[in-house]
Every structure is written in structure tokens, then in C-alpha cells.
Amino acid sequence: QQPVQSPQAVILREGEDAVINCSSSKALYSVHWYRQKHGEAPVFLMILLKGGEQKGHEKISASFNEKKQQSSLYLTASQLSYSGTYFCGTPNAGGTSYGKLTFGQGTILTVHP
């Protein structure tokens, strides 16, 4: 089951904040966040694990609510370089194989000067 991301798109001015949400109908063991700029490969941002452990970029924060089966990505004081499509991904049952991720449909973030 594909996780659902919201919003589908967001437009910001530099310096503004944004929150991207990722919800799943199945139990989550971890949530993985990637950003893909136009014409480029997806790039890893962070992984959120059960129990609250977080690994990834220090300048981007996120939360993981296991009970609600949700994760949120917080982008503060946005910069032009934040523009791109953000994907959340969830591993298969058991969460043991990170090579197989089911990705959400993506959230397009556009930051204007």
C-alpha cells in the first residue's frame, strides 16, 4: 500500500516554512525521505526509525508518529535550493530491507525569491 503524501504541491517564498506529511495505512517500521530535483536522481534526506531515532541531514527535521502511522518533514527558512519533489518511502513488512521502498506520490515544493 502506497503511503499518501500531503500536500501534493506547495509554493513558498524564500525564508518561509513548510511541512510535508506522509501517512500510511499499514504499520510503519521506518520512514525514509528523499528529494529529487528536476532532471536529477533522488537524494537521501533522512530516515526515521521506531523509537524516535533519526539519521540524516541536520538542517532538516522530521517527526515520526508510530501510533498514527505518520511522518512529517519540516523545512524551515526555505532556500531556493529546497525546490524539488519530496518523496517519503516505507520499507516492506518487517522493515528489514531498505532496498525495497514503497514511495508516496511525491510533494512538489517550489521556492521563489
Place this chain on the structure above:
Amino acid sequence: KAGVTQTPRYLIKTRGQQVTLSCSPISGHRSVSWYQQTPGQGLQFLFEYFSETQRNKGNFPGRFSGRQFSNSRSEMNVSTLELGDSALYLCASSSPGQGTGELFFGEGSRLTVL
């Protein structure tokens, strides 16, 4: 450290043909995954290989196949191409059990089926 390399970057085929795409992972990475990206379906998992064994398979028809060699390089093959196979095919390598669990993606092979 060299990144993930995919070849060819662009290719055009006609319906009914077959295609082979290649992926060279980051040195030392033994896991290679393949994803199909289309505007309508987004990023969809195809297969994952680890040490020459297919560890996971996505929900794609049997026309899609792959393999991994002893040097961890991987290939995927699509036979009897259909128009709907037009997509960006992304390969990602990782080193399970080490680091953050990050997938390192290549820039992809863009396949157009006419």
C-alpha cells in the same frame, strides 16, 4: 568515491523490442535496487539484488527481469516492449547494515518506446 553509474542514459525503442539496462553500484555496495519512475505512477519498485540473489521483487510482469553479477553490477531487461514501459529507470545501491540505510540513486536510463 564514484557514484552509481547507469548506462545508457537515453534510448529509444519500438514496441516489441527488448532492452537491457546496466547499473554499476558504488564500490563496496552489494545491494542494488531498480525502480521505474513515471509521471502517473511515481516511483515503483522493480527488484532488489544482494550478492547475486534476488531478494525482493515488485509487482511487474515477467517481461521485466534482472540479474546481478559477482562484482555487484546489475542489469535489468525488458522484453516485448510496450508503450507503457516508457519511463525513467533508476538504479540504487546501498550497503545494508552500514550507515544510515541510504539508497544512492543513479541518474537513470530514460527509455522511450515508440
